[in-house]
Amino acid sequence: MGTKINKLRQQTPPNGILLTSWLEKSGFSRSEISQYMKSEWLQRISTGVYQFTGDTPSLYGILASYQKQADLKYHIGAASALELKGFSHYIAMGKPTAVVFSPIRPPLPKWLNDAELDMNLAEVSSKVIGDTGIEQMDYLGQTLTVSSPERAIMECILLSPSRYDLTDVYYLMEMLTSLRASLVQQLLEGSSSVKVKRMFLYMAEKARHRWFARLDLSRISLGSGTRSFAKGGVKVNAYDIVIPKELADKK
Template identity: 40%
Template sequence: MRSQPYGTIFTSSWLVERGYSLDLQKQYKKSNWLESIGSGAMKRTGDDIPLEGALFALQHQLGMHIHIGAKSALGLQGKAHYLKLNASRTSLFGPLKENPPKWFRDQWKDKYSLTQSDFLPVDIGVTDFDFGAYKLKISTPARAIMECLYLAPEKQPLMECYEIMEGLNNLRPNSVQQLLENCNSIKVKRLFLFMAEKAAHQWFRYINTESVDLGKGKRSIVPNGVFDQKYQITLPKELKKKDERGI
């Protein structure tokens, strides 16, 4: 009981791995030490569990790679203070084959939106963020803006993505390079490079674009937009009209 922070979940499988049998877990519940919140998960009796406490169990007990990403991660790191954040729903990202357990979906379904995709490897562009009693894996700013671009334009406005990009003036070129080279979304890579160049960040000079696979052919990001010749993408007019590259 002392090994896990307050405000977090105990998964049954994690307890079994540590020698606490299912029968013993039943005794804990009968003794009112733990109470069930669904099949395979318990909490301390009377404990209030936020979404982050449930996510702690997914990451630290079940070994899952579901993490806080996109604008939610940027907000935690002070990179989206001027943008409207959805306070009621946290943006989560995870790989395609990792589905959160039913107890997580049932209890916190109104608290998050989950995007499942393998457009980036699970082990790059994530960092430990301190929530006080525990730490969780969240996206670094470089990965988070790529996640925003992955959601664009259907679930994330492109102009807002560019506003975020303008504020990312201290990204580490090595980290950006690694993410770009391992990203398998042509749309994300072209948009990222276009916006980074347009924002004229110092770190952009150190990016080797020749080692980034940008695919072939044109990509229409939005209908009735303006075509960018260099990156072969069709963009919103308002994003192109102040393009200092003059393309």
Template identity: 40%
Template sequence: MVHGRKINSSKISLLMQDYPKGLVLLSAWLVSQGYSHELLLQYRRSGWLRSIGKGAMLKSGDPLILSGALAALQSQAHIGIHLGGRSALQQHGAAHYLQLAASDVSLFAPGGTKLPQWFTNNQWDIPPVVFKSTLFDNDQIGLTDYQDAGIEMQISGPGRALLECLSLCPDEFPLVEGYELMEGLATLRPDSVQGLLESCKSIKAKRLFLYFAQKAGHSWFKYIDTSRIELGTGNRSLVKGGALVPEYKLVLPEELA
């Protein structure tokens, strides 16, 4: 019994020290790391861990922070959800001049993604808004590593994040803001942009991205091979009574045309 307590003491010390504050710990994942169900139950009864829903725990005293939940979904549950859109651009410093309020965070997941109840039922420090859409042929394209107070996760890189924003235009994202964000993306890599546009499934988002890049005069735009990008046919009207942009077959507000 003494030997068992020493082992348990060593394992709880590792658990307390190795994982950052606020990281959600999933029972199934901890079991795969060598913590038995019985041991986890003992930790909860002893007050080391607290349950935040079926199969999910926090170290006692840790707050409910969205980054800790998102990291657990990605790295422990292997669910394809990430911080994207305007929220990702804000983290990259590309949207700060717009004075965006951090009243909520935009998360993106492929269509049909099922999120666990421990995630949807808890009140996180920042409320998440989840958009479910299979926007890219390659779900992983354009994601980048990010760290928040020791919690590691993946978020959209700037190019992908803007395409996510533009896919929501005009009903859930303002067209004018989409262009203003594009103005700040002067240093995108052409090869990265090319890959994103070839993988993106939204004709609307791709047309807007290309037109806004051309209008902003970015130097990388001339390296994009539009012949390899599926841009569809026919006009896309995004506003009533707007002006037609013939090259991209977009009907936009006159101030953007």
């Protein structure tokens, strides 16, 4: 028994978890799992969820474990994905919040919202940008599903101004000097949000990114009618949007 659990220990990152269903598929019986708990190898942290005693599961480690062991569908998006990719212009005060996009069904496990973890969880369900631009990346020995920078900045705009300040989003946009124009084009053509597309193009042009010139704007539908991001803001006629004065004044 010791050899069996030791081998599992070596294969399990300390930031992850173990699911009963996956343990059983891996050859561990319910009685063995109970014995490992009595021997203090394992600790139950929720129904059907265990950790190795002494480990400290993280939110990202748990999400990676669910994806590997239960094929949970999700992706880390918006500013959280940009931070994982090395783009961040300020340090969040207090416990950080991870923005995670997931299907309506099945949702992320409910116990995650109540667990004492390293990050808070903000679960978002939206299909307005489609399924393009979602990637895999290594994170502390686990595989995470995350938005590409091209997609993540659009998700930031999608969640503005309710979750993100638009001027902060623009600061992030300024950093994105090497976006892939072909992927940006694909995302913009596939998005159903006129608001996101107009603001993205406005910010990209304002930031004077070289990749902006390689976009074919004639293939991107921008709809009709004014879209507003701020009450009493400044009108940008080129994209027919109303934006905060602070953003309009940003040089």
